[in-house]
Amino acid sequence: PTRVKDIALAKSYHSSAMLAFAKAVLDVIPVSIFSTYSVIVNSNQKSLARLPTKINVNSLADHSFFGDRHKLAKLTYDVSILTKGIIDMKETMIGDLKMNPQQLLEEGLRKELVRQLSFAMHDHLQFSMASERSTKSLQSRHKVFLNNLSLLSRRMEGFQSAIIWLQDYLRIDGLLIYLQESTRVIWYSTNIEINNELKARPLPLSSAPIPRHPRTEEDPKSSTFMGRTLSAITNMLDPKIMSYSRALDGWFFRQSFETALDVKVVALIRKSIGVQGIIAMEYLMSHKVSMELDSFYQFYDNALVNYGVMLEKFRDGVFPEWQVPKYGVLFYSSAVSKVTKLMVPLATFFSRTGKLQLLRRMMRTELRLGGRIDAEELLQASLVTNAEILSLVQEEGKNLVLDDYTRDLINTSCHLHQALGEGDPISTQFSKTNALEGLPSLLTLFVLHYAPKVSYDMNFQALNGRDDESFDGWVVATGLGTVLRQFNPAYTKATFSLLGQYVKCALEACLIKAETEDYSSTLLERKKTMNVITFMKHVRDATDLNHNILYDYIPLHMVEMLGILDD
Secondary structure, eight states, X not given: OHHHHHHHHHHHHHHHHHHHHHHHHXXXXXXXXXXXXXXXXXXXXXXXXXXXXXXXXXXXXXXXXXXXXHHHHHHHHHHHHHHHHHHHOOOEEETTEEEOHHHHHHHHHHHHHHHHHHHHHHHHSOOOOOSOOOHHHHHHHHHHHHHHHHHHHHHHHHHHHHHHHHHHHHTSOHHHHHHHHHHHHHHHHHHHHHOOTTTOOOOOOOSSOOOOOOOOSSOTTOOSHHHHHHHHHHHHOOTTTEEEETTTTEEEETTTOOEEEOHHHHHHHHHHXXXXXXXXXXXXXXXXXXXXXXXXXXXXXXXXXXXXXXXXXXXXXXXXXXSOOTTTHHHHHHHHHHTHHHHHHHHHHHHHHHHHHHHHHHHHHHHHHHHHHHOHHHHHHHHHHHHHHHHHHHHHGGGOOOOHHHHHHHHHHHHHHHHTTOSOGGGOOOSOOOOOTTHHHHHHHHHXXXXXXXXEETTTTEEEESTTOOOBHHHHHHHHHHHHHTSOHHHHHHHHHHHHHHHHHHHHHHHHHHHHSXXXXXXXXXXXXXXXXXXXXXXXXXXXXXXXXXTTTSOHHHHHHHHHHHO
16 A cells, blocks of 8 residues: 555656646747747837828828838747647646646746736836935936836836737737736735735735845835835925925926926826726825824824923913913913924924825825726726615614625725725724824924914915925825824814914914004014914815814904905
8 A cells, every 4th residue: 555655646746747847848938929029019119100090192101111010920920830839739638637738828928927027117116216305306316207107107018918919819818817917916016015914915816926026226125116116206205395286286396396296197107007006006105104103103102201291281371272371472482492302203204194195195086087987887886886785784774794795795895996096095094093192282383383484385375394494285284184083073173273272362462563563573473373374274175174164263354364464
C-alpha cells in the first residue's frame, strides 16, 4: 500500500510539473500578442490619423497611408497566427490533469494584462514632491501632473482597446477581463495604502498575481501609485497660493486665476484610473479623514490637560449666551491670547481634513454625473434595490430579520450608491465619539483668532489669509464642519451661539466707539466681525446646515447693519 501511494504521489507531482511547464511555454503567446499590439496601438495613434466625417474627393489620397496600413495588416496577421494556434489546440490529458488550451490562454492574458497595467500605473503616476512652495514651482508641478495623467489615460485606452480587439480572435470576453483585472490592481494598491485588514476591500478572484513595486524616491511615504496620486493632489493645493471656490467647484491660483483642480481634472483622473479608481480614491480619502479625526481627538485630550481649566473659565465668562460678557470684547481678546499655541495645529488639521472632504465631494460628483449619462441601467438598478429595501422595512417594521438575503440586498445597495456617487461626504459619520468638553469654546476662539488675519476675496467668494497667512476659507470651514458633524447637533448650535454672542458684543463696541472716535479707529473691529459672520456662513453652506441657523443667533438686521458699516 505504501508503494502504491508513493507511485500516486509521484504521478501527481509529474502531472503538475508538466502542466506548469506547459503554462510557462504558452505564456509566451500572450506576451507576444501584447507586444505586437502595442506596436499596433502606437501606429494608430501616431501614423494613422482618424478619418474626418467629410472628405474632399481630391484629398482621398492624403488619407490612404498605404505603407502604414500594409504594416498594420502584417502585424494583425502575425497576431492571428498566434491566436489560431491556440484555438486549434485540443484538450489534452497530462497524467490525471486535463489541460485546456483556451483556459490557459485566458490565464496567460490575465497575467500579462495585470503586469502591463500595474507597471503602467506605477510608471506614469510618479510625481515630484519638491519642498519649494512658490507659485512658479506649483505651476510647473501642476503641468507635470496633468501630463502624466494624460499619458496614462492614452495608455489605458490602448490596453482596453487591445483586449477588446483581441476578444474576437480568442473567443473571450475581453472587456470583462479588463475591468476585472484593472479593478484588482487598483484595489490591491488601495489596500496596501490603507494597511488595515479590517478596512481592506476583498479582491475579485483571479489566478494572475499582482506585482508589488518599490516605493519611489520622490515620495517615499507612499507605498503605491494610489497613495502617490493622492499625496500629489493634496500637496499641490497649497492654501497660501491657491483658493477653493465653491461657486466654481475647484481650486484656482490666486494671482493668475488659472485652474489647479476642477471637474475637468477629476474627469482626466477618471480616464486614467477608471471608475473603480475614482471609487478607490474616494475610499482612500475617507480613510485618511478618519485617521485625521483620530489624531484630532488625541490632540484635544492632550490639550485639555493644560487648557481645560481656561476653557471652563471662558465658558463661565460668556454664560448666558444671550447676554454680552461683562468685559466685552476685551474678554474675548484675553481668552484668544491664552490659546494661541493651539491655533496653528488646529488650522493645519482643519485644512487637511477640509481639503480631503472637498476632494471626496468632487469625486462623488464625477461618479454621479457619469452614472446619469453612461450608466442609466445601474441607476435604475439602484432605485429598484432601494425600493425593495424600503418595502421590506415598511412590511416588517421592528420585526425585520437580517437574514442572508436582506444583508446581501443592503450590501448591494451600498455598493450601487458608492458607484453612483450618492450621498454627501461632509455628513459622513466616521466613528462613535465621546463627549469633548469645551469643544465649542475652543472652536469659537479659533475663529476669533483668525478673523483679523483674513480678508474676503470677491473673485473666489471666500475668506483668504492675508500677509502670507496659510488660510483657505472654504477648506478650513469644511474641516471644522466635519468635526462638528461627528457630534450631537448641540455642539454646532453651541458654537454658533458663542460666535453670535461675540458678534453682538463687537457690534455694541463699534457703536460706542463710533460716537467718540474716528471711523478709521473702528474699521478693524468691524472687518473682524464681518469675517466672523462670513466664516459662519461658510460653515453653514459647506456642511449643508439649515439656512436660518445663522439668523437664530445673529438677527438679520445686525448683519445688514454691519454690512452697511463695512461698505
